[in-house]
Amino acid sequence: MSLAAQDRVILTGLLDGTAPGAKPRAIELYxxxxxxxxxxxxxxxxxxGTEPTGIALSGTYTDAFVYVVNGTDEFAQAFGTAGDFANIISSGTVSGNGNDAFALSRNGTILDQVGGEIGDDTDLYTDSYLYRTDNTGPDGGWVAANWTIPGNDVLDNKSLAEIGALVPFGSYRVGAVGPSVAVSPTADLGEPEKNGAFTLTLSEPAAQSVTITYELGGTAVAGTDFTDPQSGSVDIPAGTLSVPVNLTVIDDKTIEGTETIELTVTAVTDARYATGATATLSLTDDDLGSDPIGIHLVQGTTDVSPLAGNTVTVQAVVVGDFQAGLGGFYLQEEDADADLDSLxxxxxxxxxxxxxxxxxxxxxxxxVVEERFNQTQLRGGDAGAMITIEAVNVGMPTAVNLALPSSDDRLEAFEGMRVSPVNMVITSVDGLERFGEIEVTSDERLVQFTECNEPNATALAAFIATQENDVVVIDDGRSGTNLRPILLPTGDPLSARTEFRAGQRISGLTGVLGYGFNRYRIQPTETDRVTLSGNERPTDAPDVGGNLRVVSANVLNYFTTLGSRGADTEGELQRQEAKIVAAMCALEADIIGLIEIENNDNVALARLVDSLSVHCGSRYRYVVSPNPGEDQIMVALVYRSDRVEESGTAAALATPASLFVGPGTNRVPLAQTFRVIDSTSPSFGETLTVCVNHLKSKGSGCGDGDDDSGGAGNCNGTRTGAARAITEWLATDPTGSEDSDVLIIGDLNSYRMEDPIDVFLQAGYQNTKTLVGDGKFPCGGGPPSYVFGGRWGSLDYAxxxxxxxxxxxxxTAWTVNAPEPEILDYNTEDGGAHIYAADFYRFSDHDPIVVGIDLGQIVNKVPNGAGTASPVELQRSGESSYTFVNMVRRSEYLITNAAGQVLHRGVATPLAGTISTVGLPAGIYFVVLREPGVEIATFKVFK
Known part of the structure; x- marks a missing residue:
């Protein structure tokens, strides 16, 4: 195709993000x-390198920005999805390291370039960005003079919101060069009677008279603070270059401080002249004086003080003393001096x-009043402040009960005030180690969108917007990173024995609501009555019943090759191993699926299995995989050799190669059949096939058509394809067991409502956590196994x-990892050496999944749900039959489905107490027994 003169594509921006996974990384095109x-x-x-990797583009656009993005979720959180920010082309190849060059080409010809010269190893934008100067480009190559180059590391330690605020994406402007109108301030205004003016100047005189229309904005209000006799337009006669815009000050009596008046040219009758020029005047208020004024006047009704830049005097009570930690203190008006404005x-x-x-x-x-890091404050002694202590131990202002959700606009009305958070639950402890902060939300932890919802970009954006109003930070009143000891909202230091976890409800706290790093933060001031409750730390392995136990456990890069992905030193490896072994010994699993074991000819696997055998009191062995794959990490199957034996031919799935071989693919699954050899077990002689998996993560992109923007994230297609291949492979009986009992376990890197899980369910597999779990948080899925960005869901399955x-x-998930602070793991950096115990807490970042199984003809008794102790139990006595045990008198029973619909009624006696579920489809049912003299008993059964 041929381009019109104005039809062109320009590289305008490049971003190297610093969020987890170095996200987002993006190229901006105009x-x-x-x-x-x-x-x-x-x-x-x-x-x-001088040999390029291509990134395909697609779509037709008109006068628009388009973004090629690695990390679409992070990009959306940083920049939103409105307007041009919805023009996303996903690509994992956008992974520049600060010295990568990117060229835009068409028909083999380079049209534009960003990131430096091809082949040059100079780091131009590591943890930073580059942005094109307005009205330049395309350049046909790299022209540094046409770019803003802020330097490396400017985005270090920045949140996604801070990245979005700092990087000027979407601001590039292009236009033809021609005559223009300039605006300049001529004289500022001042009360009581100093008038002011702007000057409008043409870059070249017009042949005929022109009319210039303008708008007046700023913090000063026309008609209240000043008048415009020209009413928004002036004429410039032919041959004349400039005219004044005179403004008349109004001497009001309102305390306003210095305000601004901004003039913007909006139209010129001669269309050759460009519009958009602006200039600003100041309007000085004479009503401020030197007497104390209310802090509410300083704060105003918006997020920016109306008195910014002015010197004010206030008198109030110190409600938060953080001079040692934050370099200052908080003042609050006494209750009697507060105004009645809720804003x-x-x-x-x-x-x-x-x-x-x-x-x-x-x-x-x-x-002096100033806005620093978007928090209104008074500048101290270094700016000539006068601070006088008038009295001590005066009464404290009343603390405001702070509830979520609450928008930033609403929280702004409490900035700097005493607050007592109510009904708050800890949703994230990710920032505790480095920044001494936690995130809290209302009622229950935040949930990953696709844990409870089908992927949908529009619904996702609304979901995230709602969640953003439902979280606030509780900080530690200190600045800096990696401060030790780590202080908790209780006032206590964190230790390995401290039970402090996400999911706990926090109450009794009072602090001051401040703002910093683009977040509202509660700085604790009163901690002596703080209590933590809920989501208690497990002390034992979960009781899942049965007589055969299978565990799926991600072991977070257990590597014997030191200094690679796991431990850096032998000491760290021993600490890591001790925690993993403590967990596995406590779980007493018969079969264990391990994820993230180093793929090094079973050296790492053998060491870990030997350690299990030594410390757990049982002999463990591992399955030799016929094909562990090409990735640095692999999956593994480990088993107690006194309880089960390998009964099939170990099988691995490495086809198609596009799904299981090479970078950006899923790890090779491993399947084996096991026979129960413990003669004391009711499952003696029975067999079970276990297939352990580790699907592709969401961390790096797989390209357009594979990555999902509706919430499932990067590589959704790659994971979905793997799920389909795995179910089809298992249907062929790859281990030769001739047994249909199969358990798929592992880290599937998919939340419950995403496509890969749908594929498994459509193939007939059932999620055991929802089949026999407690049906609680989140949205009936039982305990979540993973947290990312303070949002919870399940990536691990059986x-x-x-x-x-x-x-x-x-x-169930054994919640000993994800809710715990990361610093409790095996690492020794940043003070971790002093906060360590050789226990099972935080042995990984994923919680293990624990499954109880009874393969015998008669399974365990089903406990009843009677409020008063009842001896009656329900016991499976056949494939589709159950028998009441310990029933002493004739009783009525009924069978209902999960919706409460009665499907069958009957009578049972001590001699004829067997009921049948023949004819009922597979599912969850409830048997309700009405035995005279005893409360109604309810049994939950599964078919």
Missing amino acids: VDGTVDLGDYVIQRYANT TSEGIFVFASSPDVNIGDLVTVTA LASPSLARHITGA
């Missing part, structure tokens, strides 16, 4: 005119490390084939 991007390609020249705050931060103040002091401060499902007696 389409000037109308262009089909399918005719173009972006070429990545990695490091000093204004009564508190403010004073950035001053001296003089030394204490909570309860009445202090007078005269200082899926039972139809014939096996009826033999499942229990299944």
